[in-house]
Amino acid sequence: xxxxxxxxxxxxxxxxxxxxxxxxxxxxxxxxxxxxxxxxxxxxxxxxxxxxxxxxxxxxxxxxxxxxxxxxxxxxxxxxxxxxxxxxxxxxxxxxxxxxxxxxxxxxxxxxxxxxxxxxxxxxxxxxxxxxxxxxxxxxxxxxxxxxxxxxxxxxxxxxxxxxxxxxxxxxxxxxxx
Amino acid sequence: xxxxxxxxxxxxxxxxxxxxxxxxxxxxxxxxxxxxxxxxxxxxxxxxxxxxxxxxxxxxxxxxxxxxxxxxxxxxxxxxxxxxxxxxxxxxxxxxxxxxxxxxxxxxxxxxxxxxxxxxxxxxxxxxxxxxxxxxxxxxxxxxxxxxxxxxxxxxxxxxxxxxxxxxxxxxxxxxxxxxxxxxxxxxxxxxxxxxxxxxxxxxxxxxxxxxxxxxxxxxxxxxxxxxxxxxxxxxxxxxxxxxxxxxxxxxxxxxxxxxxxxxxxxxxxxxxxxxxxxxxxxxxxxxxxxxxxxxxxxxxxxxxxxxxxxxxxxxxxxxxxxxxxxxxxxxxxxxxxxxxxxxxxxxxxxxxxxxxxxx
Amino acid sequence: xxxxxxxxxxxxxxxxxxxxxxxxxxxxxxxxxxxxxxxxxxxxxxxxxxxxxxxxxxxxxxxxxxxxxxxxxxxxxxxxxxxxxxxxxxxxxxxxxxxxxxxxxxxxxxxxxxx
Numbered sequence: 047x048x049x050x051x052x053x054x055x056x057x058x059x060x061x062x063x064x065x066x067x068x069x070x071x072x073x074x075x076x077x078x079x080x081x082x083x084x085x086x087x088x089x090x091x092x093x094x095x096x097x098x099x100x101x102x103x104x105x106x107x108x109x110x111x112x113x114x115x116x117x118x119x120x121x122x123x124x125x126x127x128x129x130x131x132x133x134x135x136x137x138x139x140x141x142x143x144x145x146x147x148x149x150x151x152x153x154x155x156x157x158x159x160x161x162x163x164x165x166x167x168x169x170x171x172x173x174x175x176x177x178x179x180x181x182x183x184x185x186x187x188x189x190x191x192x193x194x195x196x197x198x199x200x201x202x203x204x205x206x207x208x209x210x211x212x213x214x215x216x217x218x219x220x221x222x223x224x
Numbered sequence: 225x226x227x228x229x230x231x232x233x234x235x236x237x238x239x240x241x242x243x244x245x246x247x248x249x250x251x252x253x254x255x256x257x258x259x260x261x262x263x264x265x266x267x268x269x270x271x272x273x274x275x276x277x278x279x280x281x282x283x284x285x286x287x288x289x290x291x292x293x294x295x296x297x298x299x300x301x302x303x304x305x306x307x308x309x310x311x312x313x314x315x316x317x318x319x320x321x322x323x324x325x326x327x328x329x330x331x332x333x334x335x336x337x338x339x340x341x342x343x344x345x346x347x348x349x350x351x352x353x354x355x356x357x358x359x360x361x362x363x364x365x366x367x368x369x370x371x372x373x374x375x376x377x378x379x380x381x382x383x384x385x386x387x388x389x390x391x392x393x394x395x396x397x398x399x400x401x402x403x404x405x406x407x408x409x410x411x412x413x414x415x416x417x418x419x420x421x422x423x424x425x426x427x428x429x430x431x432x433x434x435x436x437x438x439x440x441x442x443x444x445x446x447x448x449x450x451x452x453x454x455x456x457x458x459x460x461x462x463x464x465x466x467x468x469x470x471x472x473x474x475x476x477x478x479x480x481x482x483x484x485x486x487x488x489x490x491x492x493x494x495x496x497x498x499x500x501x502x503x504x505x506x507x508x509x510x511x512x513x514x515x516x517x518x519x520x521x522x523x524x525x526x527x528x529x530x531x532x533x534x535x536x537x538x539x540x541x542x543x544x545x546x547x548x549x550x551x552x553x554x555x556x557x558x559x560x561x562x563x564x565x566x567x568x569x570x571x572x573x574x575x576x577x578x579x580x581x582x583x584x
Numbered sequence: 585x586x587x588x589x590x591x592x593x594x595x596x597x598x599x600x601x602x603x604x605x606x607x608x609x610x611x612x613x614x615x616x617x618x619x620x621x622x623x624x625x626x627x628x629x630x631x632x633x634x635x636x637x638x639x640x641x642x643x644x645x646x647x648x649x650x651x652x653x654x655x656x657x658x659x660x661x662x663x664x665x666x667x668x669x670x671x672x673x674x675x676x677x678x679x680x681x682x683x684x685x686x687x688x689x690x691x692x693x694x695x696x697x698x699x
Contacts, residue, residue, distance in 0.1 A: 064288060064293075064372075073357070106689065107266070142268040262686065266687050529615045554658060554659035
C-alpha cells in the first residue's frame with residue numbers, strides 16, 4: 047500500500063439501487079470496516095471528491111444527476127461502480143425504466159461485483175481505484191491525459207483479475223494489523 | 225415578512241443517504257410548503273412478473289429494498305400462498321418471524337445511526353452501526369447474506385436454524401441489551417439530543433389518521449396501528465404482542481417508539497425461540513396461481529401491502545407492493561410546513577424514508 | 585378461482601359515495617392499485633379499520649375518466665398520479681396533480697404501451 051500517500055475523498059450517489067449496496071458503502075465507513083484508516087473520507091460535495099462511488103443502475107431521470115456529479119469532480123478522478131446493478135443492470139436489467147450499468151453514462155474505472163457487494167469487496171475496489179487515480183495523476187502531470195477516456199472492454203477483464211490480485215491479500219494483512 | 229424563495233433539496237445531498245427530492249418554499253428560514261417529487265430510482269420491477277416465474281419473482285421482490293428485504297420476500301410469498309391456499313408449516317412461520325424481527329433490529333439501529341448523523345452527532349452514528357454489525361453477523365450466519373437473504377420461498381423457508389444456534393442467538397441478543405441501552409440513553413436523555421428532537425415536527429393524532437400515516441410515525445402520534453396485531457401475520461398472536469405507542473407526535477416520540485421496538489424485538493425473538501415447534505420448514509407447492517389476494521405485514525417502517533393476481537399460468541398477471549414510505553410522504557409534507565430549514569434533513573429522516581421501496 | 589371475501593366490486597358512479605361512507609365510518613385509506621385487464625383497467629382501493637382489511641374493486645374501460653378520491657383522502661394523490669403516469673388512466677380533479685410528471689419514465693405509460 048506504499049502508493050497510498052494521499053487522503054482520497056469519496057462521494058457516493060445512489061443510482062437506482064435497492065439500498066443494499068448503499069448501506070454496505072456506509073458500513074465501510076463505520077468502526078467494523080473503517081475505511082478512514084486508509085485516509086478515505088466520505089464527502090457530499092462533488093468538487094471535494096477524488097473517487098465517485100455509484101451504486102445501482104442508471105435510468106432516464108438520474109442519468110443527468112450522475113453526469114453532473116461526474117463533471118463537477120476535479121481531474122484526476124476515478125469512478126467505482128459498486129454492485130452488479132451498477133456494473134450492468136443486474137437483476138433489474140430487463141425492467142422498462144433501466145438503461146443499464148453506470149458505464150452507459152460515464153466512464154467507469156473499477157467494477158465491484160456482488161449483490162449486495164460486500165464491504166470487503168467495496169474496500170478492495172476503492173483501493174484498486176486509488177491505483178488508477180495515481181496513474182491518472184501521473185498521466186495528467188506529463189500531459190498525456192486530457193479528457194476522460196471512454197470505457198473499454200479490457201477494463202472489465204482487468205477488474206476480474208482484481209479479486210485475485212495482490213491488492214486483496216495486502217488488504218487482509220492490513221486489517222489484521224489494525 | 226421575508227421574500228419567498230424555492231430551494232431544491234436533493235436528490236444528491238450531503239445529509240441524504242437516498243435520492244429524495246423536495247422543492248422547499250421558504251420565507252426567511254421557515255418552510256412554508258414542501259412539494260415532493262419522486263421517480264429517481266423507479267425501476268419498474270413489478271412488471272418483471274411477466275418475465276419471471278412466480279417462484280423466481282421472490283428474489284426480485286426481495287431486492288426492492290436492501291434494508292427491509294426479508295419482509296418484502298415474506299409479504300410476496302404470503303400473497304401468493306394466500307391466492308393458492310397453501311398452508312405454511314408452523315416452524316417456517318416461526319423462523320420467518322425471527323428473521324423479520326432481526327431485520328427490524330438492524331433496520332432500527334441503522335435508522336438511529338442516521339438520525340444521530342442528521343443532528344450532527346457523528347460518534348453516536350458510528351456506535352449505532354458498530355452495534356448493528358452483531359445483528360448482521362447473526363443474519364449472515366443463519367442465512368448466508370448480510371443484506372439480501374433469499375431464505376423465503378413460496379411454501380415456507382429454504383433454511384432451518386438448529387435449536388443450538390437459536391439459543392446462541394438469544395444469548396447474543398441478551399448480551400447486546402446493555403450496549404444498546406447505553407446508546408439509546410444518549411438519544412433519550414442527552415441534553416443536546418433532546419434539544420434537537422423535542423417539540424420538533426409535531427404530527428397530531430388527527431393528522432396522522434387523516435393522512436394515513438403508518439408504522440412508527442403513526443405510533444409516535446398515539447395511533448394504535450401495527451399490522452402485527454392483524455390476523456394471519458406470522459405467529460405474533462402466539463407471542464403476546466403489544467405495540468409500542470407514544471403520544472408526543474414529535475421527533476422525540478418517533479425516536480422513542482423505535483427504541484422501544486428495538487428492545488421489544490429482542491423479547492419477541494426470545495419468546496419465539498422458547499416456543500418454536502419441531503417439524504418441516506416448507507411444503508411442496510404445486511400448480512399455478514389462479515385468483516387474487518391482498519395481504520399486509522408490518523415492516524420496520526410500517527404497514528406494507530402485497531397484492532398478487534394470477535390467471536393460472538406460471539407468470540403472475542399483476543404483482544403490487546405498496547411500501548410504508550409511500551404512505552408516510554403526505555405526513556412528511558405536513559410536518560415540514562412551518563419548520564426551520566435547518567431541521568428539514570432531520571424531519572425527512574424521522575419518517576425513515578426508504579425511497580427505493582417507494583419507487584420500486 | 586379463489587376470490588378473497590373482502591374484495592367488493594364497486595361502480596364508477598358509486599365510488600365517491602362509497603368512499604365517503606367509509607371515511608365517515610373511520611376507515612383509513614391503505615393503497616390504490618391498478619391492473620391492466622383486457623376490458624380496460626381494474627382499480628383496487630384498500631381500506632383499513634382496526635386491522636381489518638376492506639377492498640373496493642372498480643373496473644373501468646380504457647378511455648373512461650375516473651373520479652379522484654383526494655377530496656376524501658388527500659394522501660391518495662400519490663397513487664392517482666402513479667396510475668396516471670404508469671398506466672395512462674385518466675383521473676379527474678386530483679388535489680395535487682403533477683400532470684404526468686410524477687414518475688419520469690423513458691417511455692410513457694409503460695404498463696399500457698401505446699403502439
